[in-house]
Amino acid sequence: MxxxxxxxxxxxxxxxxxxxxxxxxxxxxxxxxxxxxxxxxxxxxxxxxxxxxxxxxxxxxxxxxxxxxxxxxxxxxxxxxxxxxxxxxxxxxxxxxxxxxxxxxxxxxxxxxxxxxxxxxxxxxxxxxxxxxxxxxxxxxxxxxxxxxxxxxxxxxxxxxxxxxxxxxxxxxxxxxxxxxxxxxxxxxxxxxxxxxxxxxxxxxxxxxxxxxxxxxxxxxxxxxxxxxxxxxxxxxxxxxxxxxxxxxxxxxxxxxxxxxxxxxxxxxxxxxxxxxxxxxxxxxxxxxxxxxxxxxxxQALQEVILVIMGDSGMTQILPANQNPEIDLPSILGDVRVLSPGETATKDKEFTLAVNETMAYVYAIHEKASLEEAVTLLHQDSRIDFIAWQDQGWVYAVQGSASKQLRYKAGGTLTDPYKQTWTLEGDLKVLDVEANDTNHTLIYGEYPDVLKRLSSAMNSQTGRFLVVTAKPGYELSDKSSPSHKGGGGHGSIxxxxxxxxxxxxxxxxxxxxxxxxxxxxxxxxxxxxxxxxxx
The missing domain is CATH 3.40.720.10 (Alkaline Phosphatase, subunit A)
Structure with missing residues (x-):
């Protein structure tokens, strides 16, 4: 924010x-x-x-x-x-x-x-x-x-x-x-x-x-x-x-x-x-x-105006410092391979990060950088909620420290509550989605409008990158990103x-x-x- x-x-x-x-x-x-x-x-x-x-x-x-x-x-x-x-x-x-x-x-x-x-x-x-x-x-x-x-x-x-x-x-x-x-x-x-x-x-x-x-x-x-x-x-x-x-x-x-x-x-x-x-x-x-x-x-206000009051995002309680709430992304990916903020890219640097509190983008900035390897490394941390990437029109998502995987794309026979249609393959529990095969509808659970919102983030920019989110209580970090230990954080879906x-x-x-x-x-x-x- x-x-x-x-x-x-x-x-x-x-x-x-x-x-x-x-x-x-x-x-x-x-x-x-x-x-x-x-x-x-x-x-x-x-x-x-x-x-x-x-x-x-x-x-x-x-x-x-x-x-x-x-x-x-x-x-x-x-x-x-x-x-x-x-x-x-x-x-x-x-x-x-x-x-x-x-x-x-x-x-x-x-x-x-x-x-x-x-x-x-x-x-x-x-x-x-x-x-x-x-x-x-x-x-x-x-x-x-x-x-x-x-x-x-x-x-x-x-x-x-x-x-x-x-x-x-x-x-x-x-x-x-x-x-x-x-x-x-x-x-x-x-x-x-x-x-x-x-x-x-x-x-x-x-x-x-x-x-x-x-x-x-x-x-x-x-x-x-x-x-x-x-x-x-x-x-x-x-x-x-x-x-x-x-x-x-x-x-x-x-x-x-x-x-x-x-x-x-x-x-x-x-x-x-x-x-x-x-x-x-x-x-x-x-x-x-x-x-x-x-x-x-x-x-009198009622006669003159329509007053609309709204929030823009909620917050999750971040765990205190003694409960290891920070997910150190450079440490997971290999510190020497990650470009530091303000540092000039060299042939040895494969990734750069954009940390938005409880979510982050992980970018492959070198042709030899392997997003598949990055997924494997990140996947091992149980504090990570899910990791997502895009390939040939499909959005892929895997859960942290679990073998479940889902892929989906726009268009298809399944309609969500917002009249958007989708094709899904794999384990729908990765993004907490339920499908009704009788009437071909989708219901969202823990991640509201997740198919559209996640695919939108994946298509908001060019390049090869991952979307990473943290489980409740945790936040992602780079070498100098702000910390909210014991306070509140947001960014995730x-x-x-x-x-x-x-x-x-x-x-x-x-x-x-x-x-x-x-x-x-x-x-x-x-x-x-x-x-x-x-x-």
């Missing part, structure tokens, strides 16, 4: 420079002028609140303890689903790309928080952790996160919801969303203490929705309200900034037709304290109460990390399927049934 890690990268740069203070962005009054939606009678605006790592188990527990009155009110007066299926890998940058484009990674081409580009022969890292950033280089990480992610990495052939809304004449906005590509021109203003020691320019021209608020990099509220954008406030990427911006738009009558609002605080807490922590959800409940009161009352809550307040309509990949079409349908958008 994004998880604020590219902001940690920016914080790290501060330690490298003696330049004090920030170069503030100039007020961007044109954002607040063009943001207000046209007067469309009888049409509600849509506000989407994405709370990073929000889980239904925590909501339910908090309500049982009578500590979440606002969540209880919204759920009792709206729709509440506990099993919205996320994207895979369950990392924010890839999930947000799915949410905003309506496509899985095989469509939007953002394989994870970190991945290896065979075309450019380099590791792309949007900010997994300080140690990896130092080894891979601050300049490339900043350039990938701030410039390339939206401009070139996100598939330009796939439209975003912001682009679709602009074509229909509707207004949109993003508050602290990482994936924001749209049709309006914007300028990111990079503080002097960042562009000074790096090669980033002072200003970066980007395309976004009508309103683009991205912490201190793009703060259209400067000069209008005091926003928490300092380094101690994670440069504005925090719940306080997001909610202040949202409430300002409500009070000033400037809500766009569609507004995405990212709430990151909960994720950081759960990574540290584990998924059972209730503190962050209670804080979010208070913020939701304040939001409803900004309209005057919950009933299991239900605990894949099923998230969805609360809809203000509409009886529901998505066709309860998957994040289906929400873009749902939002477009809420706003207008006449809109034309790219599939």
């Amino acid at each position: 994004w998880k604020l890690r590219w902001l940690r990268v920016l914080s790290l740069i501060l330690l490298w420079t003696l330049v004090a203070g920030c170069q503030h962005a100039k007020p961007k009054e044109e954002d607040l002028i063009r943001i207000k939606s046209v007067n469309r009678e009888h049409n509600k605006k849509v506000i989407l609140l994405v709370a990073d790592s929000l889980m239904s188990q925590t909501i339910d527990y908090g309500m049982r303890q009578n500590e979440l009155p606002t969540f209880r009110y919204l759920i009792e007066h709206g729709q509440y689903y506990k099993d919205l299926v996320s994207s895979f890998p369950t990392m924010s940058v890839s999930i947000d790309s799915t949410l905003i484009t309506g496509r899985y990674p095989d469509g939007h081409r953002i394989p994870g928080l970190t991945w290896y580009s065979g075309t450019d022969r380099k590791t792309v890292n949007y900010g997994t952790g300080p140690l990896e950033v130092l080894q891979q280089g601050i300049d490339p990480v900043l350039a990938d996160a701030v410039i390339h992610l939206n401009s070139t990495h996100l598939n330009p052939k796939v439209s975003t919801i912001y682009e679709d809304l602009a074509r229909s004449g509707l207004k949109s906005g993003s508050i602290n969303g990482l994936i924001y590509r749209g049709s309006a021109n914007h300028t990111l203003s990079v503080p002097g203490w960042i562009h000074g020691p790096s090669s980033l320019p002072k200003q970066i021209h980007v395309k976004g929705p009508d309103l683009l608020a991205l912490g201190t990099l793009s703060n259209p509220f400067e000069g209008f309200i005091d926003m928490p954008t300092g380094l101690g406030n994670r440069m504005g990427i925090n719940n306080d900034y997001s909610m202040k911006a949202l409430k300002y738009l409500i009070k000033d009558g400037k809500l766009p037709d569609f507004l995405y609002v990212y709430l990151p605080d909960l994720d950081q807490e759960l990574h540290k304290n584990g998924p059972s922590s209730l503190k962050g959800v209670k804080a979010l409940d208070d913020q939701l109460h304040s939001l409803l009161q900004t309209f005057g009352s919950p009933d 299991r239900s605990a990390e894949s099923l998230v809550p969805l609360i809809i307040y203000g509409s009886d309509q529901k998505p066709q399927f309860l998957r994040i990949v289906d929400l873009k079409a749902y939002f477009l349908d809420l706003l207008t049934k006449k809109i034309q958008y790219n599939e």
